[in-house]
Amino acid sequence: MALLDKIFGRKKTLSELSKQELRKEEIMIGKQRDKLFKRIEDIATSKQKIFQQGAAQKSPDCARHWRRTLSSRRRSSSWPRAS
Numbered sequence: 001m002a003l004l005d006k007i008f009g010r011k012k013t014l015s016e017l018s019k020q021e022l023r024k025e026e027i028m029i030g031k032q033r034d035k036l037f038k039r040i041e042d043i044a045t046s047k048q049k050i051f052q053q054g055a056a057q058k059s060p061d062c063a064r065h066w067r068r069t070l071s072s073r074r075r076s077s078s079w080p081r082a083s
Helices: 002-008 019-056 060-075
Strands: none
C-alpha cells in the first residue's frame, strides 16, 4: 500500500507521520525557506544595482530605460502573487 501511495502521490497528514518523517519534512522546509531567502536577497541586490546604474546616467532617456528594465523584471517574475 505504501508503494501505491508513493506512486499516486498521496500525502499523509502531520498526525500520521512518524518522528523520522516529521524531521525530514522539517529539514526539507528549512532548505526551501533558505532558497527563497537567497533568491530574495539576489533580487534585492540586482534591484539596487539597476537603480544605481539609472541614477548614474546623465540622460533622462537612459534613466527611463533602466526603470523600464526593472519594471519588466518585476512583471516577468515567477513569484506567486498575493491574493
